[in-house]
Amino acid sequence: xxxxxxxxxxxxxxxxxxxxxxxxxxxxxxxxxxxxxxxxxxxxxxxxxxxxxxxxxxxxxxxxxxxxxxxxxxxxxxxxxxxxxxxxxxxxxxxxxxxxxxxxxxxxxxxxxxxxxxxxxxxxxxxxxxxxxxxxxxxxxxxxxxxxxxxxxxxxxxxxxxxxxxxxxxxxxxxxxxxxxxxxxxxxxxxxxxxxxxxxxxxxxxxxxxxxxxxxxxxxxxxxxxxxxxxxxxxxxxxxxxxxxxxxxxxxxxxxxxxxxxxxxxxxxxxxxxxxxxxxxxxxxxxxxxxxxxxxxxxxxxxxxxxxxxxxxxxxxxxxxxxxxxxxxxxxxxxxxxxxxxxxxxxxxxxxxxxxxxxxxxxxxxxxxxxx
Numbered sequence: 001x002x003x004x005x006x007x008x009x010x011x012x013x014x015x016x017x018x019x020x021x022x023x024x025x026x027x028x029x030x031x032x033x034x035x036x037x038x039x040x041x042x043x044x045x046x047x048x049x050x051x052x053x054x055x056x057x058x059x060x061x062x063x064x065x066x067x068x069x070x071x072x073x074x075x076x077x078x079x080x081x082x083x084x085x086x087x088x089x090x091x092x093x094x095x096x097x098x099x100x101x102x103x104x105x106x107x108x109x110x111x112x113x114x115x116x117x118x119x120x121x122x123x124x125x126x127x128x129x130x131x132x133x134x135x136x137x138x139x140x141x142x143x144x145x146x147x148x149x150x151x152x153x154x155x156x157x158x159x160x161x162x163x164x165x166x167x168x169x170x171x172x173x174x175x176x177x178x179x180x181x182x183x184x185x186x187x188x189x190x191x192x193x194x195x196x197x198x199x200x201x202x203x204x205x206x207x208x209x210x211x212x213x214x215x216x217x218x219x220x221x222x223x224x225x226x227x228x229x230x231x232x233x234x235x236x237x238x239x240x241x242x243x244x245x246x247x248x249x250x251x252x253x254x255x256x257x258x259x260x261x262x263x264x265x266x267x268x269x270x271x272x273x274x275x276x277x278x279x280x281x282x283x284x285x286x287x288x289x290x291x292x293x294x295x296x297x298x299x300x301x302x303x304x305x306x307x308x309x310x311x312x313x314x315x316x317x318x319x320x321x322x323x324x325x326x327x328x329x330x331x332x333x334x335x336x337x338x339x340x341x342x343x344x345x346x347x348x349x350x351x352x353x354x355x356x357x358x359x360x361x362x363x364x365x366x367x368x369x370x371x372x
Contacts, residue, residue: 055090098134128212187211195208252315268324294336
């Protein structure tokens with residue numbers, strides 16, 4: 001009877017106690033989250049309830065399993081398995097706690113600062129810091145797990161002795177990966193590009209969606225994803241439209257006839273912009289910038305608060321101005337002359353006369369001689 005009750009009490013008691021402690025902890029976190037709406041800390045900590053319960057259960061079973069006297073021939077293997085579970089669950093819990101702390105700090109910073117550029121910069125740094133922390137904790141956890149095996153513990157000295165040579169070999173073999181990792185850290189703390197920035201890379205316009213230690217993802221306007229190594233952004237030029245202030249100035253061109261009413265077009269541009277919500281009201285202008293034998297080029301300058309709004313303003317101005325010219329001033333649209341060109345009647349040796357006949361020969365021109 002004792003052989004049956006002992007493992008039941010040890011295992012069942014550990015599981016029951018784990019569930020009770022986990023439920024009580026989750027209840028306290030939920031009440032704290034309801035009382036403190038200004039911080040997401042307590043709600044984020046609740047995400048770690050599963051690794052928290054795993055740590056409790058593994059620790060209790062590891063400490064009391066010897067008393068259960070269950071499966072004694074495999075006691076060493078079961079003990080090592082519980083140790084591995086305890087190490088892995090602890091690493092998982094540490095990552096969840098670090099993520100909650102970092103995310104809470106970022107939320108407070110975002111509420112305290114209204115500058116979108118600074119907020120995006122901190123967001124980029126926080127994301128990469130969390131990736132570094134997760135990778136570090138993972139490596140330490142795996143190394144700790146390996147050291148629980150006697151064979152790896154005995155080989156530790158030789159591994160440390162050859163670490164220098166292995167480091168050189170690994171550095172040469174993975175130099176592109178290492179360069180990308182250092183480039184990722186340079187981007188994070190050098191403020192070159194941030195999550196949410198509007199960039200133009202290889203002729204593609206898009207928004208930075210994700211930054212890791214090795215690659216960067218750009219979401220284009222047509223919802224494609226461009227995945228590029230972060231070393232590209234430290235070695236090649238690219239356009240960052242969000243650098244500094246996000247305000248932008250856009251240009252709209254028209255090719256119109258030389259008779260187009262430019263003064264009326266300026267007034268119409270003002271009316272169009274006043275009815276366009278995307279225009280920020282900073283400035284506008286319309287000028288003739290070039291001419292050709294058949295048309296003249298008219299340029300409009302408009303402003304907006306960011307890249308998305310400047311696109312909306314440009315397409316709105318372009319469309320409504322063309323519609324207005326078509327309805328009110330159709331003569332101002334570009335035309336191709338297909339009528340015959342008539343020159344004035346020649347007084348001497350001019351071109352053809354208005355009736356299309358050949359010009360008369362000048363009176364002082366000598367008569368042609370010789371064979372025809």
